[in-house]
Amino acid sequence: GENVEQHPSTLSVQEGDSAVIKCTYSDSASNYFPWYKQELGKRPQLIIDIRSNVGEKKDQRIAVTLNKTAKHFSLHITETQPEDSAVYFCAASMDTGRRALTFGSGTRLQVQP
Amino acid sequence: GAVVSQHPSWVICKSGTSVKIECRSLDFQATTMFWYRQFPKQSLMLMATSNEGSKATYEQGVEKDKFLINHASLTLSTLTVTSAHPEDSSFYICSVSRASGLSGELFFGEGSRLTVL
Numbered sequence: 057g058e059n060v061e062q063h064p065s066t067l068s069v070q071e072g073d074s075a076v077i078k079c080t081y082s083d084s085a086s087n088y089f090p091w092y093k094q095e096l097g098k099r100p101q102l103i104i105d106i107r108s109n110v111g112e113k114k115d116q117r118i119a120v121t122l123n124k125t126a127k128h129f130s131l132h133i134t135e136t137q138p139e140d141s142a143v144y145f146c147a148a149s150m151d152t153g154r155r156a157l158t159f160g161s162g163t164r165l166q167v168q169p
Numbered sequence: 170g171a172v173v174s175q176h177p178s179w180v181i182c183k184s185g186t187s188v189k190i191e192c193r194s195l196d197f198q199a200t201t202m203f204w205y206r207q208f209p210k211q212s213l214m215l216m217a218t219s220n221e222g223s224k225a226t227y228e229q230g231v232e233k234d235k236f237l238i239n240h241a242s243l244t245l246s247t248l249t250v251t252s253a254h255p256e257d258s259s260f261y262i263c264s265v266s267r268a269s270g271l272s273g274e275l276f277f278g279e280g281s282r283l284t285v286l
Contacts, residue, residue: 100213100277
């Protein structure tokens with residue numbers, strides 16, 4: 057089955073700096089890669105996703121890049137703000153309604169004001 | 170508005186009792202729902218895939234007789250933790266995906282925090 061590794065486990069940045077979180081996956085058949093933000097005690101919230109037919113996607117301060125050959129994808133947050141502080145999870149799956157997501161181990165991002 | 174509703178949001182029970190958690194898809198019919206478990210400061214781990222009208226598919230290491238899943242309709246799946254023990258204390262989250270096709274996005278319920286005394 058799919059295995060997703062995520063690094064780093066914790067990340068502390070100053071407000072305004074950029075943050076980068078990296079993930080690798082094992083199953084070359086995976087073609088859907090979402091990123092979730094989870095605040096303490098809450099459900100994960102989708103912040104951005106990418107499919108394997110594109111290499112990069114951007115939404116305001118958030119961007120995701122995908123390298124299918126190397127089987128890794130990254131989340132980039134620019135101009136970080138204190139409210140970006142949360143746990144971020146990457147995930148991977150085949151892009152069908154019947155295939156569950158496999159999650160990375162999570163990254164705790166702390167943005168220092 | 171909410172796409173997936175999960176109930177209860179938290180529950181405390183005594184060891185040995187059973188607890189039922191409901192997951193409802195509010196906006197669309199879901200032939201497939203997923204149940205995840207999340208221990209403190211850990212990731213979401215898939216427990217089982219709930220299929221409407223058929224038996225659930227359990228992940229390796231998840232006891233099907235302990236975690237009973239029923240998906241009797243296209244909008245409701247239930248997870249029953251039977252004979253709960255303190256080690257079952259966790260955050261249980263259901264998720265729903267839109268019908269098969271290009272959309273792989275999962276919509277999550279609010280989660281149910283189970284504490285077994």
